[in-house]
Amino acid sequence: MALIMKISGEDRQNQKPQFSHFSHRHPLELSQLHQEDNAVCSGCELDILGSAYVCTKPNCTFLLHDLCFDLPRRIRHRAHPKHPLGLSSSPPYDDREFTCDACGHSGHAFTYHCGTCKFDLHVECASLPEVENRRDHEHPLVLLCGSPEGGAAAGVFVCYVCRGLIGKGCWMYACLTCNCGAHLECAGIPLH
């Protein structure tokens, strides 16, 4: 569900349309970013190349991927079936930092947050694909969110990429045929 609201532009010549986003008080406009811009998304904290929503104020460095601009304000995630998760534009904690319940790394920008349980997900961790097909493994890998349910998957997994153990409760991509898995970062998921 897009939260795009066109607030001005279009009819005026030489002026790009401007957009507003709940997470930022200045208007944004669409721009093309290049490698040399070294731009980092203010939502997911990952690099941005290509089209992005950029703040129109000269001294403000706020910018968003178009995907991050369009993130739904509220989601349901199977890793946290009890409550919906709300998109928060900054970590709602005193130290302005959250720890992601998916990857275990910290975050300082957008979080899908449950206030009741203090449960947080990076926006990119919240949208990990359910199934990954990888060139280095013959079977498709499925995303396990937290403790693996049932069957052979109940034990401890060894990461087939780095050979390290995958901790209990960690998210991973697992092959339920071979009973092996891969850490999110070993599966090539861009993390912090």
Ligand SMILES: [Zn+2]
């Ligand atoms: Zn982003």
Ligand SMILES: [Zn+2]
């Ligand atoms: Zn700004």
Ligand SMILES: [Zn+2]
């Ligand atoms: Zn994460």
Ligand SMILES: [Zn+2]
């Ligand atoms: Zn909750």
Ligand SMILES: [Zn+2]
């Ligand atoms: Zn690994």
Ligand SMILES: [Zn+2]
């Ligand atoms: Zn396999």
